Amino acid sequence: MLPPLSSLRAFEAAARHLSFTKAAEELFVTQSAVSRQIRLLEEFLDLQLFERKHRAVVLTAEGERYRRDVTGAFSQVDIATRRLRRKQGREVLNIQTYTTFTMR
Amino acid sequence: MLPPLSSLRAFEAAARHLSFTKAAEELFVTQSAVSRQIRLLEEFLDLQLFERKHRAVVLTAEGERYRRDVTGAFSQVDIATRRLRRKQGREVLNIQTYTTFTMR
DNA sequence: TCGGTTTACGTCAAACGTAAACATA
DNA sequence: TATGTTTACGTTTGACGTAAACCGA
Numbered sequence: 001m002l003p004p005l006s007s008l009r010a011f012e013a014a015a016r017h018l019s020f021t022k023a024a025e026e027l028f029v030t031q032s033a034v035s036r037q038i039r040l041l042e043e044f045l046d047l048q049l050f051e052r053k054h055r056a057v058v059l060t061a062e063g064e065r066y067r068r069d070v071t072g073a074f075s076q077v078d079i080a081t082r083r084l085r086r087k088q089g090r091e092v093l094n095i096q097t098y099t100t101f102t103m104r
Numbered sequence: 105m106l107p108p109l110s111s112l113r114a115f116e117a118a119a120r121h122l123s124f125t126k127a128a129e130e131l132f133v134t135q136s137a138v139s140r141q142i143r144l145l146e147e148f149l150d151l152q153l154f155e156r157k158h159r160a161v162v163l164t165a166e167g168e169r170y171r172r173d174v175t176g177a178f179s180q181v182d183i184a185t186r187r188l189r190r191k192q193g194r195e196v197l198n199i200q201t202y203t204t205f206t207m208r
Numbered sequence: 209t210c211g212g213t214t215t216a217c218g219t220c221a222a223a224c225g226t227a228a229a230c231a232t233a
Numbered sequence: 234t235a236t237g238t239t240t241a242c243g244t245t246t247g248a249c250g251t252a253a254a255c256c257g258a
Contacts, residue, residue, distance in 0.1 A: 020213065029248090108222095125237060
């Protein structure tokens with residue numbers, strides 16, 4: 001009984017920020033995308049996770065509980081992945097080429 | 105540092121079954137799809153999760169560790185979702201209509 | 209009006225299925 | 234040969250961005 005996983009990710013970020021806009025920035029998508037992902041999750045669960053206030057969203061009681069569980073699960077995956085991952089996120093991009101080409 | 109989530113799901117199922125074919129059946133996709141999802145995850149992690157044997161796959165040591173963590177995380181989401189979900193997976197589809205229409 | 213969320217619509221890429229290739233008991 | 238995995242290729246569809254609408258302080 002797993003929900004759409006991408007919507008779960010949007011929810012987790014939005015619940016942390018209590019803002020779709022901030023969540024969108026974190027996820028490098030538009031706030032529109034976050035809005036739809038969360039609506040999708042709410043439809044899947046058939047309940048509201050957020051109350052929409054004016055210029056703000058707040059978690060419902062059910063949303064708050066779900067957030068705790070989801071954040072825990074994601075954190076577990078995150079830790080396991082960091083521990084395992086061999087390809088450390090390099091900041092540097094190495095480019096090899098011929099000097100003749102480089103000179104142009 | 106989260107991996108592609110859909111590939112994580114394929115991995116979890118394949119690790120449980122120790123078979124891409126069985127995992128595919130569980131996920132209602134083709135075994136080809138599972139194969140590619142797992143390759144994607146292995147590329148993301150830059151390590152092998154399975155050793156490919158003839159007509160079988162076995163988890164590497166790293167794969168085994170990862171499986172435990174991932175299964176735990178998924179299980180946590182699963183439980184939280186079941187607990188919360190209002191729309192219980194009904195087997196029955198209720199259709200309302202006017203009797204005049206029904207009679208046709 | 210202003211700042212955040214929602215929605216309509218067209219686009220794109222990730223994920224898919226089919227089918228063929230591959231590998232080994 | 235038979236069974237499970239991999240790969241090539243074309244297609245589908247879920248997720249997206251843009252932009253407009255909406256909504257209440």
